[in-house]
Amino acid sequence: MLSPDPWRALDAQPNVHALIAGLEKRGSTPAQTRLRARFLRFVPVRAGQRVLEVGCGSGVVLRDLAARVGRRGEVVGLDHSRTILAAARRLCRPAPGCGRIVLRHGEGGRLPFATGRFDVTLGITVILHVADPLPVVREMARVTRPGGRVGLQDQDFGMVAATHPDRDLTHHILDGVVKHLYEEPYSGRRLPGLLREAGLASVRLLTDVFQDTTLEPWTKTFLERRAEYAVSFGLVDAATAQRWLDGFTALVAAGSFVFTMNYYGAVGARP
Numbered sequence: 001m002l003s004p005d006p007w008r009a010l011d012a013q014p015n016v017h018a019l020i021a022g023l024e025k026r027g028s029t030p031a032q033t034r035l036r037a038r039f040l041r042f043v044p045v046r047a048g049q050r051v052l053e054v055g056c057g058s059g060v061v062l063r064d065l066a067a068r069v070g071r072r073g074e075v076v077g078l079d080h081s082r083t084i085l086a087a088a089r090r091l092c093r094p095a096p097g098c099g100r101i102v103l104r105h106g107e108g109g110r111l112p113f114a115t116g117r118f119d120v121t122l123g124i125t126v127i128l129h130v131a132d133p134l135p136v137v138r139e140m141a142r143v144t145r146p147g148g149r150v151g152l153q154d155q156d157f158g159m160v161a162a163t164h165p166d167r168d169l170t171h172h173i174l175d176g177v178v179k180h181l182y183e184e185p186y187s188g189r190r191l192p193g194l195l196r197e198a199g200l201a202s203v204r205l206l207t208d209v210f211q212d213t214t215l216e217p218w219t220k221t222f223l224e225r226r227a228e229y230a231v232s233f234g235l236v237d238a239a240t241a242q243r244w245l246d247g248f249t250a251l252v253a254a255g256s257f258v259f260t261m262n263y264y265g266a267v268g269a270r271p
């Protein structure tokens, strides 16, 4: 049976192009750009390194990485969706340093790379979508050279705060949807443990927060999708979902809108 989480089997989704557009919208949000930059510094990713991103999607992070590793570096993006890889190919073409980006089709749990091939291996907002993440992280560790780094970053859907006049309804929708949608909605806080279990050493954690006070386009789409899911999972009826969305619009008009979501970044060294 197909999982309700669209990122598990992107090519089978009727709205695949809308999902890809949403990823690009998220990637271009200034708060998300800062969040990515802080994580890449934390790992750290340096000039001249060979970097792999597993679950690279449309290439938002790959484009940052290409700028970061410079002319002597190399960036490889791997994804199991052929549709999103085609989009990544198109979207990365105009980016500075695009010649350094190589795209590969493959599964996170069976990486088509030699042992020790990379200096840094990353998984950014991907582990959350993997039903059995440990084999993927073990593979990431295998393709990383001794002394190299494996870095994971995920949002944690148990750490979402949103102002709304109906707090109970907000909890009912946000918590209810993630329980139906994801195998492990609280994956962010589990990343350090996952790295240790996969045999990585010197594990460090960076907790970061995405913050929006104006209902930016990506946040608006995020909340609208949560409302749609809440209806399709039978949590609320369509009128209640619309009333919930209208509650945010009123707060924005009053200048009282706040939406925050925790991101956890964890890094470990390959012994």
Ligand SMILES: C[S@@+](CC[C@H](N)C(=O)[O-])C[C@H]1O[C@@H](n2cnc3c(N)ncnc32)[C@H](O)[C@@H]1O
Residues within 6 Å of the ligand: 007, 008, 010, 023, 027, 054, 055, 056, 057, 058, 059, 060, 061, 078, 079, 080, 081, 084, 106, 107, 108, 109, 123, 124, 125, 126, 129, 130
């Ligand atoms: C939410 S997107 C994140 C994309 C990118 N890392 C970013 O932050 O913009 C998750 C991506 O991981 C891919 N993915 C999910 N599970 C995967 C797996 N087991 N192996 C390879 N790719 C996977 C999906 O196809 C999707 O493109």
